[in-house]
Amino acid sequence: MMKKKQSVCGLDKHSRAFLKIQDGCNSFCSYCIVPYVRNVLWSKPEKEVISEIINLVENGYSEIVLTGIHVGKYEEGLSSLIRKIIQICLDFRIRISSIELNEIDNDLIKLMNENPDKICRHLHIPLQSGSQEILKQMNRKYTAKNFEEKITQIFKELPDLCLTTDIITGFPGETDVNHKETCEFVKKLPFAGFHIFSYSDRQGTKACELKNKVPAIEINNRSKDLFKIDLDKKRKFLNRNLGTKRKAVKIGLDKALTDNYITVKRCVSKNSGIFEIEVISPQISE
Numbered sequence: 001m002m003k004k005k006q007s008v009c010g011l012d013k014h015s016r017a018f019l020k021i022q023d024g025c026n027s028f029c030s031y032c033i034v035p036y037v038r039n040v041l042w043s044k045p046e047k048e049v050i051s052e053i054i055n056l057v058e059n060g061y062s063e064i065v066l067t068g069i070h071v072g073k074y075e076e077g078l079s080s081l082i083r084k085i086i087q088i089c090l091d092f093r094i095r096i097s098s099i100e101l102n103e104i105d106n107d108l109i110k111l112m113n114e115n116p117d118k119i120c121r122h123l124h125i126p127l128q129s130g131s132q133e134i135l136k137q138m139n140r141k142y143t144a145k146n147f148e149e150k151i152t153q154i155f156k157e158l159p160d161l162c163l164t165t166d167i168i169t170g171f172p173g174e175t176d177v178n179h180k181e182t183c184e185f186v187k188k189l190p191f192a193g194f195h196i197f198s199y200s201d202r203q204g205t206k207a208c209e210l211k212n213k214v215p216a217i218e219i220n221n222r223s224k225d226l227f228k229i230d231l232d233k234k235r236k237f238l239n240r241n242l243g244t245k246r247k248a249v250k251i252g253l254d255k256a257l258t259d260n261y262i263t264v265k266r267c268v269s270k271n272s273g274i275f276e277i278e279v280i281s282p283q284i285s286e
């Protein structure tokens with residue numbers, strides 16, 4: 001039984017807790033309804049984050065996933081918060097659920113580099129499109145060039161990082177050429193896999209007002225192209241990691257999740273907490 005009431009937004013019954021540290025977004029990506037319904041930014045005070053983590057770890061959780069709509073907008077600075085979290089003298093690690101490209105600063109990369117046992121080697125950075133024209137229409141706050149440069153810089157520091165992303169296919173006005181640009185872009189970047197979302201209208205957003213909608217059948221075909229690339233990326237990432245030793249936590253009776261987001265099946269370890277495991281029978285986590 002938990003010792004104290006938690007404001008966690010999810011629990012894995014064995015080892016992982018999802019701790020909400022932030023809410024709200026005012027970035028107004030043109031396809032997204034969130035800023036219209038949750039535009040007040042809220043951050044959980046540092047002291048509460050720290051005490052909730054201590055309580056979760058004391059209750060047996062080994063991995064704390066920091067979540068939010070837009071965690072990079074954490075009021076007191078995400079890197080500053082993480083710096084304090086990793087000073088807690090208990091056996092646990094943290095994972096950042098998802099973070100926008102522009103909110104990954106040098107300090108965060110340095111922290112990840114210097115604390116591999118405390119901060120999971122995994123970043124989920126939403127890309128959405130590899131076409132500069134479409135990124136602009138989406139009102140995303142980076143260019144394709146910025147994205148590539150930043151990822152190259154991150155991989156220089158963290159070569160064994162698991163990088164995952166989100167892609168929206170069939171955004172209004174997306175041409176075949178734009179789609180091919182996205183395919184080529186994701187092929188050349190070191191993604192370990194991605195989530196593919198078919199564009200659909202959200203009433204009240206700017207994108208919903210756009211006239212040049214992509215037909216459903218075309219969206220479906222483009223999604224299939226991306227699924228093939230995703231599968232190839234996942235296979236390559238898993239093959240690269242096969243036989244390596246990583247730090248993991250149990251997720252379920254016979255599976256473990258590594259720091260670099262690989263699910264290792266048939267894990268017979270009786271260990272609790274964080275333990276070393278050889279990557280065999282792997283699958284990329286969903």
Ligand code: SF4
Nearest residue numbers: 025027028029032034
């Ligand atoms: S997609 Fe993300 S960053 Fe963009 S407006 Fe929605 S919540 Fe904010």
